[in-house]
Amino acid sequence: MLRLSKKIEYALISILEVEKHANLEPVSAKFISRRYNIPGELLGKVLQTLVRNNILNSVQGVKGGYALSRSLGEISMLDVMEAIDGPVALTACIDGDFNNCDQYPSCNIRVSMEVVQNDLEIFFAGISMQDLKTKSNNIFIISEMDKLKSANKKNLFREKIN
Amino acid sequence: MLRLSKKIEYALISILEVEKHANLEPVSAKFISRRYNIPGELLGKVLQTLVRNNILNSVQGVKGGYALSRSLGEISMLDVMEAIDGPVALTACIDGDFNNCDQYPSCNIRVSMEVVQNDLEIFFAGISMQDLKTKSNNIFIISEMDKLKSANKKNLFREKIN
């Protein structure tokens, strides 16, 4: 549930690795594939997709490879997620195909799911690749105060369950 | 990407419907199934799972059905998600099976994914079923200020892409 796809993991891993070579030669898919034990052909596609979405630049031919097209701070997790797997959509109807949902006509959660979806996008837009690099807790969009508030709320529920 | 499962949609829909009958007789799976066009047998399983997780109470036999076991304000979206699909886990290793991940030994995103995962749990723990009922924007854990901040950040990225 809410699992990131392997392709997104590969993308995140690769972006951080590419950044490490910022001043050096572009990094090849094969290098990253070996370094992180990622299937080569699949990784190629992932990196190509990142290029199409202006997150990476590529150089073709021998000695070719990939480099960042902007700084880590200017790439959000949402950017990567949307680049690889398309728009984040909590439900099918948000994705536009309400025809494909048998609950659409009577649905009682559609509107609120749109709100949640919107907040979720803001959540992931607020996490930059630089944040992931520095593993920092504090730059994420949820303020410490809110965290505490929510954590308390959560514990309250847990008590009631157990 | 990040799509809620149909079972979770069914759970959320059902909880809100059950609440509408709070003072009346318990609601049957068949009633909800017809009202929202949800496959009956599957819905049954979903509701049974919610009972096992102390979100609903059930009454067996003729005139039986389901009722809330606590108020909407005391049920978070995270509660429902975890009840139906098990622990939220952004990655396989967070879910405990790092053996199943070929990147585990060399992974450069594992630690930060744990942080993101933690924040994400707080995010969904901060949304109650009462929030979903009232479709309110403002009770969600992301404060308006943070929203604005993030929205600006997001737009900045968008500009750079287009």
Next chain:
DNA sequence: TTAAATACGATAAATTTAGTCCTATTTATG
């Protein structure tokens, strides 16, 4: 000219999700 690299469409394999089938048990009601 060759070899190492990106680019990308098509397809196959694996996994997960969604839905069905079947049987058992509970209980209000005629």
Next chain:
DNA sequence: CATAAATAGGACTAAATTTATCGTATTTAA
């Protein structure tokens, strides 16, 4: 006390999605 309507739940099938591979074309440094 028999029946019908309801929950409970295991086993299985079908569908959809995700993951990975195959094959071919193009680019370019040496």
